[in-house]
Amino acid sequence: MKPIDPSRMTRRSFLETGLKAGGAAIAAGTLPLSLVELAFADPAQSFTFAYISDAHIQQIKGTEFVRNWDRGLIRAVAECNLMDPKPDFVMFGGDLAQLGKPEELDHGAEILSALRIKPRMVMGEHDYYLDLGKYWSKLFGPHSYSFDHKGVHFVTLNSILTTDEWTHHRWPTPERRMAEMADLDNPNGSPFMVGAEQREWLKQDLANISRDTPLVVFSHSPLQKIYKGWNFWTDDAEEVQALLAPFRQVNVIYGHVHQIQYNQIGTISFNAVMATAWPWPYPQSYAQAESYLPKLTVPMNRADSFFERDATGWQFIDIHSGRVAAHYLLPENGTRNVAFSENLGHPTDLAYQADSSRIPPQTHY
Amino acid sequence: MHKKSLAMAALLMAGIGVQAYADPFDKTDLDRWAAEQEVVVHQGRALFTDGGLGKNGVVCAQCHPNAANTHPETYPKFQKQFGKVAQLWEMVNWCIKNPLEGTPLAADDPKMTALLSYIISERRGVKLDPGKH
Numbered sequence: 001m002k003p004i005d006p007s008r009m010t011r012r013s014f015l016e017t018g019l020k021a022g023g024a025a026i027a028a029g030t031l032p033l034s035l036v037e038l039a040f041a042d043p044a045q046s047f048t049f050a051y052i053s054d055a056h057i058q059q060i061k062g063t064e065f066v067r068n069w070d071r072g073l074i075r076a077v078a079e080c081n082l083m084d085p086k087p088d089f090v091m092f093g094g095d096l097a098q099l100g101k102p103e104e105l106d107h108g109a110e111i112l113s114a115l116r117i118k119p120r121m122v123m124g125e126h127d128y129y130l131d132l133g134k135y136w137s138k139l140f141g142p143h144s145y146s147f148d149h150k151g152v153h154f155v156t157l158n159s160i161l162t163t164d165e166w167t168h169h170r171w172p173t174p175e176r177r178m179a180e181m182a183d184l185d186n187p188n189g190s191p192f193m194v195g196a197e198q199r200e201w202l203k204q205d206l207a208n209i210s211r212d213t214p215l216v217v218f219s220h221s222p223l224q225k226i227y228k229g230w231n232f233w234t235d236d237a238e239e240v241q242a243l244l245a246p247f248r249q250v251n252v253i254y255g256h257v258h259q260i261q262y263n264q265i266g267t268i269s270f271n272a273v274m275a276t277a278w279p280w281p282y283p284q285s286y287a288q289a290e291s292y293l294p295k296l297t298v299p300m301n302r303a304d305s306f307f308e309r310d311a312t313g314w315q316f317i318d319i320h321s322g323r324v325a326a327h328y329l330l331p332e333n334g335t336r337n338v339a340f341s342e343n344l345g346h347p348t349d350l351a352y353q354a355d356s357s358r359i360p361p362q363t364h365y
Numbered sequence: 366m367h368k369k370s371l372a373m374a375a376l377l378m379a380g381i382g383v384q385a386y387a388d389p390f391d392k393t394d395l396d397r398w399a400a401e402q403e404v405v406v407h408q409g410r411a412l413f414t415d416g417g418l419g420k421n422g423v424v425c426a427q428c429h430p431n432a433a434n435t436h437p438e439t440y441p442k443f444q445k446q447f448g449k450v451a452q453l454w455e456m457v458n459w460c461i462k463n464p465l466e467g468t469p470l471a472a473d474d475p476k477m478t479a480l481l482s483y484i485i486s487e488r489r490g491v492k493l494d495p496g497k498h
Binding site: 056058059060066067068183184185186229230278279280281283285286287288289302303305306308360364365 | 414421422423424426427428429430431433434436446456459460463464466487488489490491498
């Protein structure tokens with residue numbers, strides 16, 4: 001694909017660029033969601049999907065919910081319905097609820113029900129740790145599953161599991177367990193993991209898939225290790241990566257971190273999607289800890305706290321020849337375009353990758 | 366220097382002064398002060414994760430894990446949204462009023478002192494940089 005002038009990029013022009021590219025997949029977003037388009041040499045095979053994540057619907061009491069988080073999700077749903085071309089399917093990346101309550105999941109599901117296309121769901125820790133996913137399953141089905149769409153194999157994992165001891169034996173009540181896991185910086189939390197059982201399921205699921213098939217894996221937590229203190233982390237990430245590594249083109253798309261992140265490990269490209277609820281600081285801005293933010297990531301601008309939707313941007317994701325390029329559209333900020341570079345072999349920001357190209361708001365401290 | 370003062374200084378240096386002129390403190394005092402500080406920092410952390418600080422159950426730590434992205438070392442500094450040089454406690458109140466939909470605290474409210482104590486404690490070791498953006 002030709003380089004794109006990010007300052008002139010609109011969703012429309014972006015889609016056109018992507019469609020012309022051939023062999024490309026484009027993800028577009030104009031709100032806290034992503035539209036992913038997988039475009040192939042044969043235009044009849046091209047398709048898009050949208051991605052919404054981390055809504056954190058939070059009950060105050062009764063039928064009262066936190067307005068700010070509601071608005072983020074409502075806006076994403078509205079935008080998704082207006083997308084043209086219409087996405088083939090919609091993903092929701094986890095953390096629909098804040099404290100896993102049936103009221104929150106119901107309210108979130110009600111907002112999502114306005115989508116013209118029923119979303120496929122990823123489990124987040126905020127959905128899970130009250131009743132271990134029971135009510136969520138009733139609404140949305142299995143926690144891990146796979147499907148094929150126009151030549152691409154998609155897998156969804158529940159990556160926010162943890163040890164049996166922490167899950168079943170440490171806390172006096174389910175409410176306490178949920179509260180302990182809900183605070184990002186709580187030292188009483190526990191590292192996320194996919195777990196042996198699900199890794200075995202993944203191994204079986206991939207057994208009959210050709211190594212040349214583009215693979216897209218959805219998880220809530222990063223399937224890589226960034227900062228354990230805030231659970232920007234999956235404890236068995238290396239084991240999961242080992243199962244994905246034989247494939248020629250692997251793309252992991254994850255939520256949870258509420259910020260732009262991207263990385264490349266072997267054949268696996270990683271891209272985070274943004275939250276509809278609120279942005280998070282980069283771990284490097286916590287003075288008392290070391291983090292492993294991928295060196296590749298040029299951070300998004302520091303959020304302007306006076307503008308409640310700031311840094312809850314949205315993105316188009318473009319999977320060119322089976323590789324993700326993410327086009328992040330950020331309110332009151334310049335567009336960010338992160339595309340897989342065939343020359344460099346990893347995702348690269350088209351405007352800001354070089355140290356000398358960075359702008360002051362990208363400095364997090 | 367006056368002769369009498371010299372004599373007093375000599376006495377003090379010799380450690381045989383009867384009265385405490387320089388407010389001396391020892392390890393017991395230091396430990397007590399550190400403990401007092403620790404109590405208030407803990408109160409601050411509790412408030413930082415307390416859904417009751419505002420009115421909608423949202424807590425400070427939801428957006429500011431470990432009080433990150435608060436930059437206490439840069440205040441007071443110009444805030445374009447306020448149109449003036451503002452103090453950190455004014456920013457804390459902005460958050461209480463807006464994302465937390467609550468009632469702002471007085472600058473010297475013990476809760477404000479606790480919140481600031483916690484925020485600054487998480488930033489210990491970072492050099493002062495007033496006005497930085």
